[in-house]
Amino acid sequence: MPTPRAPLFNRLIPQSLYVRVGLVLACVFFLLPFYWMANSALKSTAELSTFPPTLLPQSLRFENFVNAVNYIPFGTFLLNSVILTAGISIGAAISNPLIAYGFSRIKWPGRDFVFGIVMATIFLPFPVLIVALFDIFAKLHWIDTFLPMIVPAFFGSPFFIFLMRQFYLALPGEISEAARIDGANEFQVFLFIILPLAKPAVAAVVIFAAVQAWGEFLAPLLYLSDETKYPLSIGLQFYRQSHDVAYNLLMAASTLIVLPIVALFIAFQRFFIQGVTAGSVKG
Amino acid sequence: MTKENAMTLLPGRGIRALILSFLMVTACSTGGSTGSAPPLAGCNSGTTLATFWTSHTPPDSDSLKNIVTAFNKQSNSTCVKLVQVPGSETDIAKLTTAVRGGTGPDVYMLDRFTVAERAAAGVLEDLTPYGAASLGSSYLDFAWQEAQFKGKPYALPFDTDTRALYYNKDLLKAAGVDTSALDARDKPVTIDAVRTMANKVNKKDASGNYTTVGFIPWFEQGWHYTWGFAYGGTFFDKAACKVTPDDPKIVQAYKDMFWDWAGSLGVAQAQTFISSYAPPNLPTQQNAFLTGKLGFMISGDWVLGNIQTYVPNLKYGVTYIPVPHAGDAAATWAGGWSMVIPKGPKNGKGGYEFMKYIAGEPGQRVYTKETQHTPTFKSLTSDSTLFPGDAATRHTTEPAAALATAASATNDKLKQYCPLA
């Protein structure tokens, strides 16, 4: 927020300078945690508790990463995280484009009313449901499996439906009309005409679903009991509680958890940013 | 309103590769995880699997592992698989969720104080059909009583433990403290004497933060029970079926040991010391007492094992928990764990066979030897005192008010289980 003195500064210094200072300060706030994570991940256990703390490790202990992976069953947790993420992403990729199509490319009575309910569920706190959902999944014998996390993804999620719908609405209606005149049924129009055009939106949905699934904590905590089924989120917390994980190993493991998301972001930056801003089109 | 729909760039290959790799991983993992469970290494052929869960951590869980291995070697009917699960004395969320989902273990290691509470909630199997009632005479009476609910056995007692005052001789000597009164071991020292010694150990750095502290009474095992009992208080009125944490003696203990002590150390500074040197989930070997940052500590007998494992050269002493007035009788309390069969076991018979072994003479012998915990099996020991307790919630408001709140809040919930048979 510009301070009241900003106009004066504005006259004396080029505007870009104090904007840059602000940007760099904000960057420090946003990047300090990650610098400290890497710094701590590379220190020896003894150096972690020296005062004052060292800003750079005295010697780089890259073996902390090896030790973290070996000491914590990182491979098992990682595989579980990947399976969960894959399952949830596939579910999101199949369900949301389909559902959103029904809420945008076909006009049916009551559509906007029902879509209003879809949007309302965005604002329903998930924890409200956990007690009852647990009981339901227990009766289905789904406890200690990935099903309670993955199956709901195949039934759509309101934010992704909204995102896909925004994209569909921007496509001209004539595209579908031409195909319908050629005798295609609605599903064929969806699958062969609209879906290929909507690839960027599907990609955004998949990426967001994957990022969300990667960080999921509460649901695995509720539904999984066998430690060999834990994803990284609760796996690491469990290991910390039960096996004395030193901070340098914890930070090394955290680095390894963060890196795939960073890589995903670098590879698909545009999708992330456009996915987020799709929500603003409606205003 | 922007009509700019910017989603036009499509690195198609990237997405396809991503999806493909997800699919491959899923395919591999389903291929890998569906194989039938192979018989565990170290078990005899023809045995049936029984699972055993514990929330214990090393070094104690290592000893449990050894007992399981020894059991598997000698049993021709049961093969036990040890699984470590998250949890604590009061947090058995992993157990309850698994049992409700039909994926619970055959044996669980449960805090003995909570046996009745968990039995009342319906989490545990009654052990009468297994023939547990006849085992009572083998166990110390207090431990056996804790394993009963409404006259029926729901658990087999395992270890017990006691709390004592640990002190770091080197640290105290360096601060010029004469530890002979502590070393004498014939009678408990007074709290005032400990306070005087502890104050000499307190050291701060330039920024006003403690680098060493003499004694933080609420650290580790400095529970409400510990000081409540030290002051001669009682926590439960069995006849009235009410918890009584607002017993005036307990209120006085809270005032002296928590309220006033924290005040003289500086509440913020004392907590900063704990957050720096002993935050939650810090590895055991970095415990502030073991690293020589703390002069005194109230803790349990398992610390003996920890010191032996992590800092064998530490010069330390153990004595009675200090008392308010010279001549008061020393008090401590015993807790401990037990073995239970949760509702709906897959191999209850095998589980019980293992329980009888681990909670019996062979298991307790190994556990006592390896972890320095105290056994409850009569033939292995003959000490310990009965201190029944009841959980109350810790608060940091003014002691009398906090304890009154704890009493009313707990009694409100307790009503539904009264009378306790």
Next chain:
Amino acid sequence: MIAAPRLRLSHDDWRNLRTALPFVLPWVIGFFAFTLYPIIYSLYLSFNQYSGFGDAVPVGIANYKHMVSDPLFWKALYNTGYYTALAVPIGLVVAIVLALLMNQNLREVAIYRAAFYLPSILPLFALTFIFIVLLNPRFGAVNYFLGFLHVPTINWLGDARWTKVSVVILAQLGAGGPALIFLASLRAVPVELYESARLEGAGPIRRFWHITLPLITPVILYDLIYGTILGLQIFTPAYILVGGTSGGAAYTAGPENSLLFYVFYLYKNAFQYSDMGYASAMAWVLFVISIVLAVLIMRWSRYWVHYEAD
């Protein structure tokens, strides 16, 4: 946007309904199975004493009555309210400031955008682990740097006055997402508006208050409602920070129960204390609180949201 369906349907209406049904059916099934049914089922459970084992025993409104006399319920409600009231407005300001900063024509702006946005997609549990090390009062970076400014030692995670503030700061790492939405709506403000304001002699502050801010109020409204609902759900950082090993940490939710957030207490009741009935009652109260807050914010927004005439 929400209008009740017309009752009389034409032939075309029926056909379209039939065509659309297979598309929206997955959502309809999911809505009934994973949303509506659990809500109704938890309402039923809230009038029962149910440990999760055996049968539910009807107890009338006892669970709701117990709430009134349960000091921890009020503590949890207070903590959650405190956190939300702090995190949501701060988050809003941080997001808008970031958006304004990113809305400058600087060559390297893409780098800043990446730096601000990236933390918001990183797993919250991993960020919490990092904060444990970062905020250690003695060996952490934050107090080390504050030491140079002669700020006295702050016990971020061990002092009841600071624990919630720490979680609020942690939440700000997620500001990059909303900031991008704000940025998009800033970009949508017609340049001519600024030009004419500049010609009339309006400085940057006046331009912000009179042009920018009114035009982004719809996004502020969305962020306010969504942020509030998210704030009420805060759980993961508290669960991780409190720890779960035996010893003092396992019994209270942070120093003086200062991290006992509503959902944390709900979770403890349901899964640690086997009191599903009470937890269900708490879930329903949370549900009602969310609706009331959302409606109140919507009502209030009539006074300040500026809807552009389409």
